[in-house]
Amino acid sequence: MILDLHAHSIKSDDGRAKVQNYCQWIRTRNLPIDGFVLTEHRQFDFESDYSALAADSGLVILKGSEVETEYGHVLVFGVATAIRRMTEQLDFTNIRLALTDVLAVAHAAGAVAVPCHPGRPRVGMAAHIGTYGIPQGVSIVETYNGGSRDNEDAIAQALASEQGYRGIGGSDAHIVSHIGRCATRFSVDIHNEAELVEALKAGDFEAITFREQAA
Amino acid sequence: MTINTLRDVQFGEELPVFDPDTGIDNVRRFCTAAGWLGPRFTDHDAARKEGLPGALVPGIMSQGFLAAMIHRWAPTANITTIDTVFRAPVIVDQQYHINGVVTDIDEEKGQVEIDLTVTNEAGETRVFGTATVLIPTA
Numbered sequence: 001m002i003l004d005l006h007a008h009s010i011k012s013d014d015g016r017a018k019v020q021n022y023c024q025w026i027r028t029r030n031l032p033i034d035g036f037v038l039t040e041h042r043q044f045d046f047e048s049d050y051s052a053l054a055a056d057s058g059l060v061i062l063k064g065s066e067v068e069t070e071y072g073h074v075l076v077f078g079v080a081t082a083i084r085r086m087t088e089q090l091d092f093t094n095i096r097l098a099l100t101d102v103l104a105v106a107h108a109a110g111a112v113a114v115p116c117h118p119g120r121p122r123v124g125m126a127a128h129i130g131t132y133g134i135p136q137g138v139s140i141v142e143t144y145n146g147g148s149r150d151n152e153d154a155i156a157q158a159l160a161s162e163q164g165y166r167g168i169g170g171s172d173a174h175i176v177s178h179i180g181r182c183a184t185r186f187s188v189d190i191h192n193e194a195e196l197v198e199a200l201k202a203g204d205f206e207a208i209t210f211r212e213q214a215a
Numbered sequence: 216m217t218i219n220t221l222r223d224v225q226f227g228e229e230l231p232v233f234d235p236d237t238g239i240d241n242v243r244r245f246c247t248a249a250g251w252l253g254p255r256f257t258d259h260d261a262a263r264k265e266g267l268p269g270a271l272v273p274g275i276m277s278q279g280f281l282a283a284m285i286h287r288w289a290p291t292a293n294i295t296t297i298d299t300v301f302r303a304p305v306i307v308d309q310q311y312h313i314n315g316v317v318t319d320i321d322e323e324k325g326q327v328e329i330d331l332t333v334t335n336e337a338g339e340t341r342v343f344g345t346a347t348v349l350i351p352t353a
Binding site: 014016018028029147148177178 | 339
């Protein structure tokens with residue numbers, strides 16, 4: 001199963017895509033992905049229910065979050081109750097969260113935290129290692145990001161290789177036509193956030209890119 | 216294909232790719248007309264002294280390119296919004312491609328949403344955004 005683990009909808013301040021249009025685009029263009037995770041900036045969208053849209057489109061639509069730390073941006077994957085527990089301890093709107101706190105609170109809640117676009121200047125983990133050192137507790141990073149420029153993905157992949165991190169892929173789509181540019185292939189089927197967390201913890205996945213085909 | 220009415224528009228339709236003239240002479244002409252004569256837009260050396268990678272194509276000029284592209288495709292379109300996110304600078308004298316694709320059609324309102332991306336020669340997205348346009352229904 002292939003999921004795009006990093007996408008934003010109009011719920012994010014810089015997102016311009018309606019979720020139904022993501023589905024329509026994936027189906028119209030026959031994109032080789034089975035679904036996507038909405039990782040809205042600095043929040044978890046507890047309200048929206050995409051189950052009917054998922055059923056109609058035959059796609060898996062899951063929810064996560066993208067929070068901000070001193071090491072850059074971090075994706076958080078977990079079931080709603082776990083994320084709720086996290087938000088009781090961490091203010092997701094805080095743009096200066098401590099990465100170690102995010103990792104620890106996610107772990108305690110049964111969620112998974114994944115630094116994203118780690119090769120990106122300012123908002124990626126690699127840019128801050130010189131200042132803060134190698135963070136403890138990271139086991140997965142995003143090694144393919146659909147919005148990467150220059151050698152950002154190469155930096156991410158080198159970091160992952162050096163530190164023994166596993167890699168995921170996500171489009172980082174903010175507009176409809178960017179969904180599915182990068183994704184993650186899992187060896188198991190995933191239907192909900194609990195199964196996503198289980199699969200991430202099991203570690204049997206790989207980051208993939210469709211960027212050249214998409215271009 | 217030139218779009219005249221909403222019936223001509225299909226979801227997923229790609230607008231003809233537009234390669235804007237980002238040459239220094241054209242940018243200087245634009246800046247003169249717009250009253251934006253800051254050296255960061257019109258002089259590479261001056262821009263580099265400010266720490267920039269080169270002279271910048273003004274954001275409003277990039278938005279003008281986007282509007283021009285839409286009107287080449289649909290001359291009767293009424294552009295109601297162009298909403299852009301500048302992810303990386305657009306540099307004068309470098310080659311860019313502007314792509315547009317229809318991502319939503321509201322037949323009742325006669326309204327179309329278009330994804331817009333400005334990419335460089337490496338295929339990297341420098342600017343993305345959406346436009347909302349009204350197109351005559353008949």
